Amino acid sequence: MTGTVEAAARPVLELNNIHKSFGGVVAIEDFSLDLRAGEIVALVGDNGAGKSTLIKIISGVHAPTSGSIALDGEPVSFSDASKARSSGIEVVYQDLALADQQPVYMNLFLGRERLRGPFGLLDRKAMMQETQKLVDELDVRIPSASAVIRDLSGGQRQGVAIARATHWATKLILLDEPTAALGVAETAKVEKIVLALKERNMATLIISHSLDQVFRLSDRICVLRRGVQVGVRETAKTDKNEIVSMITGVA
Numbered sequence: 502m503t504g505t506v507e508a509a510a511r512p513v514l515e516l517n518n519i520h521k522s523f524g525g526v527v528a529i530e531d532f533s534l535d536l537r538a539g540e541i542v543a544l545v546g547d548n549g550a551g552k553s554t555l556i557k558i559i560s561g562v563h564a565p566t567s568g569s570i571a572l573d574g575e576p577v578s579f580s581d582a583s584k585a586r587s588s589g590i591e592v593v594y595q596d597l598a599l600a601d602q603q604p605v606y607m608n609l610f611l612g613r614e615r616l617r618g619p620f621g622l623l624d625r626k627a628m629m630q631e632t633q634k635l636v637d638e639l640d641v642r643i644p645s646a647s648a649v650i651r652d653l654s655g656g657q658r659q660g661v662a663i664a665r666a667t668h669w670a671t672k673l674i675l676l677d678e679p680t681a682a683l684g685v686a687e688t689a690k691v692e693k694i695v696l697a698l699k700e701r702n703m704a705t706l707i708i709s710h711s712l713d714q715v716f717r718l719s720d721r722i723c724v725l726r727r728g729v730q731v732g733v734r735e736t737a738k739t740d741k742n743e744i745v746s747m748i749t750g751v752a
């Protein structure tokens with residue numbers, strides 16, 4: 502039992518003193534944050550604060566100039582995004598990377614298809630069944646696992662993208678403005694799916710420009726200002742005024 506408690510308390514992701522420059526531009530100056538299983542942390546900050554750069558560092562797209570990253574207590578250094586993916590980190594971007602002409606189940610397994618038999622044929626039945634189970638669990642409302650992506654609404658597509666990330670992520674899901682392109686009703690549905698990630702014990706980091714959304718979804722809020730982590734607050738113990746003044750630096 503003690504072991505379980507310790508495992509739950511240990512951060513899934515630790516970012517320590519991350520710094521990132523692009524030539525002369527300092528995008529991240531000094532950033533540290535821990536993320537735990539089953540929690541949603543919102544990353545907020547003004548335009549250009551460095552939020553997307555951080556997501557790209559965690560997901561292996563950019564290497565930090567200095568600083569260290571640990572996953573489950575083990576130091577990691579990803580040479581590219583596929584290394585981060587194979588370590589259990591998945592990203593959902595605002596502009597979806599879904600194949601429009603393909604059915605939902607093929608998108609779920611894109612590049613990682615299930616094969617069967619000696620000739621390595623696509624195991625469509627297994628992929629469809631797994632997809633259906635997952636979309637049911639996450640309550641992603643789509644007509645069926647074989648529906649074609651182009652026939653789905655924006656919210657349904659984003660639901661599929663999050664389901665795909667959930668299927669492959671073992672540790673961490675990064676959501677970069679997942680509802681930026683959606684209307685109110687669709688946003689509400691996607692937020693429900695994001696909240697369901699907590700029940701799957703996933704650690705989730707979400708970038709959002711909507712403070713209303715941040716307060717609906719997150720357990721903690723991490724504020725970034727000009728590349729510096731200026732504070733982390735428990736959502737239940739702060740309010741919008743405090744977060745806005747942390748974002749802007751104006752008390």
Ligand SMILES: Nc1ncnc2c1ncn2[C@@H]1O[C@H](COP(=O)(O)OP(=O)(O)OP(=O)(O)O)[C@@H](O)[C@H]1O
Pocket residue numbers: 523526527528546547548549550551552553554555
């Ligand atoms: N590949 C790059 N080359 C040079 N500079 C970059 C690069 N990527 C980001 N930057 C710079 O780093 C800083 C942080 O940018 P970033 O996109 O991470 O901010 P952001 O908080 O995600 O902003 P937004 O909310 O507008 O998306 C900016 O000054 C940006 O111009």
